[in-house]
Amino acid sequence: MKNNPLKNAFRDSLPVLSGYIVLGIGFGIVLEKNGYGVLYSFLMSLLIYAGSMQYASVELIAAAASLPLVALTTLMVNARHLFYGISMIDKYKGAGIKKPYMIFALTDETYSLTCYTKYEDEKERHLYCFLVSLFNHCYWVTGCVAGSLIGSALPFDTRGIEFSMTALFVTVFAEQWLGTKKHLPAIAGLAASFVCLVVFGKDNFLIPAMVIILVALGFMKDRVKNDE
């Protein structure tokens, strides 16, 4: 059947399968190197389930950052999830018992698949979105756990594999850049972050950068909208 949500969810999630396995393994290895084993990798991928934050968390935990700083960094790094939720409010309406899990598992990659579903039928759409969320979550946990297990047994030098996180963001940035004619928000984000990095230093630049980005986006609202 053409509209089979199970088949479609699995097929659409295949690019995420490969991406999450690579990034998950990278994360597991980095975590392992910092002295935290497979149990931590499993717990973090199951409960936090946010790639960029998990990578950032390794540094935070290794530096024994204070818990309020951990909360604040999570808030800043994951603030974008607020906006994913906003666009799924209508699509997830009426999903019933599946809904809390679908919201919990709304990562960048899951969002990129679920926000474009063409299912007219609400039940089929909810099942599809639920399955995509579940499949992606399974891939991520599998990748992270595999990374921890491989990391401790790997016979060769894995130094530099953490660059996969940078590569992911650069790829998403490039993909977004190619997908729009409005480059002002991206340029504002780049400029604000770079200036704040120079001015405030690498440990304190994220929060001022977020504030400046919000203000800058507010100011350019009319210009960005007029370009449409």
Place this chain on the structure above:
Amino acid sequence: MMNSTYALSAILIMAAVTALLRFIPFLVMGNRKTPAYVEYLGKVLPYAVMAMLVVYCLKGVDFTVAPFGVCEFISVGVVVGIHVWKRNTLLSIVLGTLCYMLLIRIM
């Protein structure tokens, strides 16, 4: 093994804050229509935030010490180039990472 109570607390806090951020729009907006300004931010923030995350990843690069961040910037260039060329997320990530792992060994 480091202090496991601390690590577990940190993990639970990160999980709670992340889940909170994902749930807030659904809790706050409920059945109301999304305000136009929030909708606008939802559209443009991803572009700016992704740029910020790229800078965040490269924040540790030291331009005053050899090799002056050359490995990072060549590898970022490779990722961008391959992505513009092939538009394949996985390919861009894998080749960019391999390039970086190679460069830091030879430079």
